[in-house]
Amino acid sequence: MKSGRLVALTAVVAAVAAAGVTALLVNIFERQQEGRNPFYRVVDLTDETEDPAVWGRNFPFQYDSYGRTVDQVRTRYGGSEAIPRVATEADPRSVVAQSRLEDDPRLRTMWAGYAFSVDFREERGHAFMLEDQTYTERQTVAQQPGTCMHCHASVYAPYRKLGDGDLILGFERMNRMPYAEARTHVTHPVTCLDCHDPVSMRLRVTRPGFMEGIRALKASEGVPDYDVNASATHQEMRAFVCGQCHVEYYFKGPEKRLTYPWSNGGKADEILAYYDETGFADWTHAETGAPALKAQHPEFELWSQGIHARSGVTCVDCHMPYTRAGGLKVSDHHVRSPLLNINNACQVCHKWSEDELVERVYTIQDRTYQMRNVAMDALLELIADIRAGAARGAADADLTAARQAQRRAQFLLDFIEAENSMGFHAPQEAMRVLGLSLEHTRRGQVAIK
Amino acid sequence: MGRSLILLAGLAIGLAAGVGGYTFVYARGGSYMTNDPAACANCHVMRPYYESWQRSSHRSVAVCNDCHTPADPVGKYVTKARNGFWHSYAFTTGDFADHMRATPRNQAIAEASCQKCHADLTDALVGVAGETPSCVRCHGAIGHPFGN
Numbered sequence: 041m042k043s044g045r046l047v048a049l050t051a052v053v054a055a056v057a058a059a060g061v062t063a064l065l066v067n068i069f070e071r072q073q074e075g076r077n078p079f080y081r082v083v084d085l086t087d088e089t090e091d092p093a094v095w096g097r098n099f100p101f102q103y104d105s106y107g108r109t110v111d112q113v114r115t116r117y118g119g120s121e122a123i124p125r126v127a128t129e130a131d132p133r134s135v136v137a138q139s140r141l142e143d144d145p146r147l148r149t150m151w152a153g154y155a156f157s158v159d160f161r162e163e164r165g166h167a168f169m170l171e172d173q174t175y176t177e178r179q180t181v182a183q184q185p186g187t188c189m190h191c192h193a194s195v196y197a198p199y200r201k202l203g204d205g206d207l208i209l210g211f212e213r214m215n216r217m218p219y220a221e222a223r224t225h226v227t228h229p230v231t232c233l234d235c236h237d238p239v240s241m242r243l244r245v246t247r248p249g250f251m252e253g254i255r256a257l258k259a260s261e262g263v264p265d266y267d268v269n270a271s272a273t274h275q276e277m278r279a280f281v282c283g284q285c286h287v288e289y290y291f292k293g294p295e296k297r298l299t300y301p302w303s304n305g306g307k308a309d310e311i312l313a314y315y316d317e318t319g320f321a322d323w324t325h326a327e328t329g330a331p332a333l334k335a336q337h338p339e340f341e342l343w344s345q346g347i348h349a350r351s352g353v354t355c356v357d358c359h360m361p362y363t364r365a366g367g368l369k370v371s372d373h374h375v376r377s378p379l380l381n382i383n384n385a386c387q388v389c390h391k392w393s394e395d396e397l398v399e400r401v402y403t404i405q406d407r408t409y410q411m412r413n414v415a416m417d418a419l420l421e422l423i424a425d426i427r428a429g430a431a432r433g434a435a436d437a438d439l440t441a442a443r444q445a446q447r448r449a450q451f452l453l454d455f456i457e458a459e460n461s462m463g464f465h466a467p468q469e470a471m472r473v474l475g476l477s478l479e480h481t482r483r484g485q486v487a488i489k
Numbered sequence: 490m491g492r493s494l495i496l497l498a499g500l501a502i503g504l505a506a507g508v509g510g511y512t513f514v515y516a517r518g519g520s521y522m523t524n525d526p527a528a529c530a531n532c533h534v535m536r537p538y539y540e541s542w543q544r545s546s547h548r549s550v551a552v553c554n555d556c557h558t559p560a561d562p563v564g565k566y567v568t569k570a571r572n573g574f575w576h577s578y579a580f581t582t583g584d585f586a587d588h589m590r591a592t593p594r595n596q597a598i599a600e601a602s603c604q605k606c607h608a609d610l611t612d613a614l615v616g617v618a619g620e621t622p623s624c625v626r627c628h629g630a631i632g633h634p635f636g637n
Binding site for chain 2: 043044046047050051054055057058061062064065067068069071075361362363364366367369383384387388391
C-alpha cells in the first residue's frame with residue numbers, strides 16, 4: 041500500500057511536470073509563430089478603403105492602439121482633461137477638454153475680435169479631431185470654410201471623389217465650400233490611408249497643403265521642383281506624414297486655398313517675414329485695430345530647429361515608438377505625449393532613469409513657460425499702451441508703428457504658445473523666438489509712449 | 490500488482506521526460522551551451538542587438554559571451570543559467586519593459602569584460618579619482634549600437 045501511494049504521488053508530480061512543460065512548449069511555439077508572421081492579409085485594401093476598421097482586420101495591433109487615441113490624460117503643459125458638460129442639440133458632446141481661455145484669460149485679450157477668443161480648448165486625441173471641430177463655438181461666431189477639413193477629417197478619398205479622381209482639384213473644390221457643406225463629404229477623423237499606401241503600406245503624403253508647402257520650403261533651400269512622395273526617405277516620411285497637419289498655415293485669397301507659409305524658410309521670423317511681404321492678416325484686433333496674425337500648432341517647424349531633428353529623430357520615433365505585441369515589433373499607433381511612455385519613447389536612446397528624463401523635459405518646459413508669461417505680460421502692456429495712445433489722439437504714424445509691433449510680437453509669442461511642446465521640440469529656438477517677441481513689444485511701446 | 494504500479498510510475502516519469510526532452514530540443518536548448526551569438530537571438534527581442542553587433546567594431550573580436558558572461562567557466566555557466574531562467578520567465582509571462590536594462594549584476598560583468606581585454610588602457614584609470622567611471626558611460630554604443 042505504501043508503494044502504491046508513492047507511485048500515485050510520483051504519477052501526480054510527473055503529470056503536473058508534463059502539463060507544465062507542455063504549456064511551455066505551446067508558449068514557445070506561439071511566440072515563434074508570432075515572430076514569423078508580420079501580418080495576415082484578410083481583406084484587400086484599396087485607395088477607396090476609408091474605414092479604419094477594415095484596415096484593422098489586416099493590422100489588428102495597429103488598429104487597437106489607434107483606437108486608444110480617445111484617452112484623455114494630462115501632462116504638466118499639455119494633454120487634455122475630460123470635462124463633463126450637458127449635451128445640447130447644437131453640441132451633443134457630453135465630454136470636452138478644459139478651456140485654455142479660462143486657464144489664462146490673457147489669451148482673450150491677445151485674440152480680441154477673433155473666434156479663438158470665444159472658445160479655445162486643449163486639444164484632445166486624434167479620435168476627436170473631427171467632432172471637436174464640428175462643435176466648437178468658433179463655428180457659431182464665424183463662417184469657417186471647407187478648407188478646415190484638410191486636417192480635421194480623412195480627406196484623401198473625399199478629395200479624389202470631389203475632383204473626379206484628381207486630388208488637387210478635389211482639394212480646391214472643398215476649400216471653396218462652406219464648412220457645413222464640406223462636412224457632409226467626410227466621415228472619419230485621420231485614418232490609415234491618410235499616411236499609408238493601401239497596397240505596400242509605405243508611408244505617403246496625401247495632403248495637398250504639405251505637398252505644396254514642402255515644395256516651397258525646399259525651393260527656398262535651393263532644391264527646385266521637390267516631389268515629396270518621390271524624393272523623401274523613409275525616415276523623413278516619419279516626420280512628413282505628421283507635418284501634413286502639425287504646422288502653421290493660412291487660407292490664401294478668396295478661394296481659401298490652404299497654404300503653408302514657408303517660401304522664406306520655416307523659422308518663426310521667416311514665416312512672419314512672409315506674412316509681412318504678402319500683407320496677410322487673420323483679423324483686425326478688436327482693442328487696437330492691429331492687423332493681427334494667429335499662429336497655429338507649428339510642431340513640425342519648431343521640431344525642425346531642434347537637436348532631435350538634427351540627429352534624424354522624427355515625430356514617430358517618440359510619439360509612436362516601437363512596441364512589443366506578442367512576438368511582434370509594431371509602431372504604437374496610440375499617438376500621445378512621450379512623457380506618458382518614457383520607456384519606449386526616450387529610453388531607447390537615453391539610458392537614464394524615467395524620473396531623470398521627466399525632470400529634464402520639465403526643466404525645459406518650465407523655463408519656456410516662464411518666458412512665455414513674461415512675453416505675454418509685455419504684450420498686454422503694449423495693447424494697453426496702444427489703447428491709451430489712440431484715446432489721447434496719438435499721431436497716426438506712431439499708432440501704425442505700434443500696431444505693426446503688436447502684430448509681430450503677438451505672432452512670435454503665439455508661435456511658441458500654440459506649439460504643443462512648450463519649447464521642448466527646440467528649446468533654444470523657442471527662447472530665441474520669445475526674445476524676438478519681446479523686442480517687438482519693446483519697440484512698439486517706445487513708438488507709442 | 491507491485492510490478493504494474495512500478496510500470497505505471499515509470500510510464501509517468503518517462504512521459505514527463507519525453508515531453509520535457511522534446512521541448513528542450515524544440516526550443517533549441519542545446520544551443521545555449523555554446524558560444525554561438527545566434528543562440529542569443531533565438532528570441533526575437535534580441536535580434537536588433539544581434540544585428541547591430543554584426544555591424545559593430547567588436548564583431549570580429551568578441552561574441553556575446555565574451556562581454557556578458559564572466560571569464561571563469563563556473564561563473565560563465567552560473568550566469569548563463571541565472572539569466573537564462575529569468576529571460577525565459579520574462580518572455581513566457583510577457584512581463585518586461587520594451588526597452589530592457591541590464592541588472593546591476595550584469596552591468597558589473599560587462600564592465601569587468603571591458604577591463605579584461607583593455608587592461609592596458611583601463612589599468613591606468615581604475616581607482617584614480619575615487620569612483621571608477623563606467624566604460625559604457627561614454628562608449629555606450631561600442632558593442633552593439635542598438636539599445637546602447
